[in-house]
Amino acid sequence: MFRFSPSCSLRSGLRALACLAAALTFAPVLATAQTRSMFSNLANPAIGMNALFTGQAAPNIDAAYGLGFDEAEISLISVVDPYWTLVSNIVFLPDGTVDPEEVWVRSTNIPTLQLKLGKVRGTFGKHGLLHTHAFPFIQGPIIMENSIGGEGFKDAGIEAGWLTPLPWYAELTGGVYQAIGADDDHPMDFGSTDHDNVPFLGHFKNQLDLNEATTLEAGLSYLEGRGLYGNRNLSYGADLTIRNVPPKNSNRRGWILQGEYIQRDSTTGATYTKLTEGGYASLQYRLSQVWWVGVRTEQAKDSFTDFLVDDTGAQIPGKVNRSSLNIAWTPSEFSFLRLEYSHSKADAGIHPTDDRILLQVSYTIGYHPAHAY
């Protein structure tokens, strides 16, 4: 039988105080533990961001000099489940718009075959596969923006890449895409509303090791779809890359010799029209861990570019030859600064020649996947 006494009351009070103190001490811990188990962030995707800024001094362009904001690209990558990995690159542009540049899944459990499904960067050529901050030169080749797109062919679709059983790396890729009309990003008009208009792509890539340091890569690409007026629009290209990375100096030395040719055509009935053609040849040379230099020469026929305008200021097509020289300083893997000079000569327009100097800085934070070889 419980009997009240002063000493008992004191002990009970102390016990109650101890319980209260313990509750106050451990309650947040318990609450946190509960929160963690309910809302785990352990399966969050790898997140990274690249910010790119470019300044340009181009006397023939009607624009103020100075450093400008190019884009901020946020990438999210994660395994979806045992069958798919999702890759996305969301680009924030200077005009305030947001472009879901790439949002696609990649299959992970099909032997010899890889499926890509979603908004993809079509597997066409070499330069067309690069993100802006991975361009070897600040300015992309002129033929790109006049054929498949300045940053490559980007569209929703499905691609299948088959690694053939040939003794070297030989990949055959086929893709089908959504029918879309021409715009600033897509020079090729695939806007036919016919139900059977399914733009398609074919790509054959080969890579061989010439020795332990030098590789040879050769590819062929083809892209076709129907335009708004029923015409067949197509581009095809060929690329060749010889790359040297000495194993003992893989982070300090090496060079890349690369060339690419692209032609864009259109046919209406039996009438064939070559719309534009061009290509480039470039050499990048690594001087040290932090210094790269590069030189490129290119030509684009019947092509538009920013300085090629008539006396009313309207853009006109012409044949353009351009030579570029650049030097890049990469103090770490996560930032670079590069300086580029280019000289162009055109056969039309009020400014037949163009000289410009560009400066670009790039910063990357968080996770950034390695760029393709």
Next chain:
Amino acid sequence: MKSLIRCMCALTFGLLAAVPAHADLKVATSLTDLASVAQFVGGKHVTAQSLCRGYEDPHFVPAKPSLMKAIQNADVFVSTGLELDGGWLPLVLPGSRNPRIQQGTKGFVDASEGVDVLEKPVGTVNRAEGDIHPLGNPHYYADPKNLEVVANHLAEVFSRLDPANAADYAANAKAFDDRMDASLAKWEEQMAPYKGASVVSYHKNFDYFVDRFALKLFGTVEPKPGIPPSPRHITELAGAMKQAGVRAVLYQPYYIADAANEVAKRAGGVAVEIATEAGGLPGTGDVFSKFDVLVASVAGALSGKTGAQQ
């Protein structure tokens, strides 16, 4: 006609019978050390190859498509783990189109599992400290005991994938451990006179060796991981070495020999080229010969008998 068909059937079955009853386990690894351990553990049942050469910086392996092709038919891929191969493996593995070795499958092995990892960052990882590894120092293969952990791990994996030869894998792993223990006793004896001695390494990839043989890491030729040495850092490091009486500068074949030599020259010490990965230098074809040469090189540098006085 019937006899022709019989003859063709016999020929076909004959050819099929000539094919071995089971193919070897084809093992690919990120590092030469891991391929060497896999070959010891797998013995005649395994063919192991490394994608990175012993004289190639394991942080910066070009993700060549030919590497993807090389592992297209592999049964097992052994990654170094701790993100040492994080700069190239995320391209090479999916590019192989080989579902057997993708991360999360039975054929993918993180060799760092079970290893007592050094230098795990505490708190937030900050790249102001250089290109640090967020999961800890991944160069655990510079400690012979850690390779025993890898060997036992691989024996388990091989046994799961090829149960018929499980006894062989277990026996090979035991033999590997025994040989490594015996070798370690010999190497510890060689290093015993230099307990507590200080060395300078080019990169923070010598810490496990330092820890195992009770040396001290005085500094690194790189000011921060992944950042090339500046003239100022070289001057400061050499000055500090001279003041502290540290003489040995150790660098791998894939680092800038001139920078290591300049530090040693100014400090009045020696710069010695070492292989921390099997195959990095002549005579280091497997993990045992690698440690034989490595221990001899380090002991020589600390004794002052190896390497020309700079």
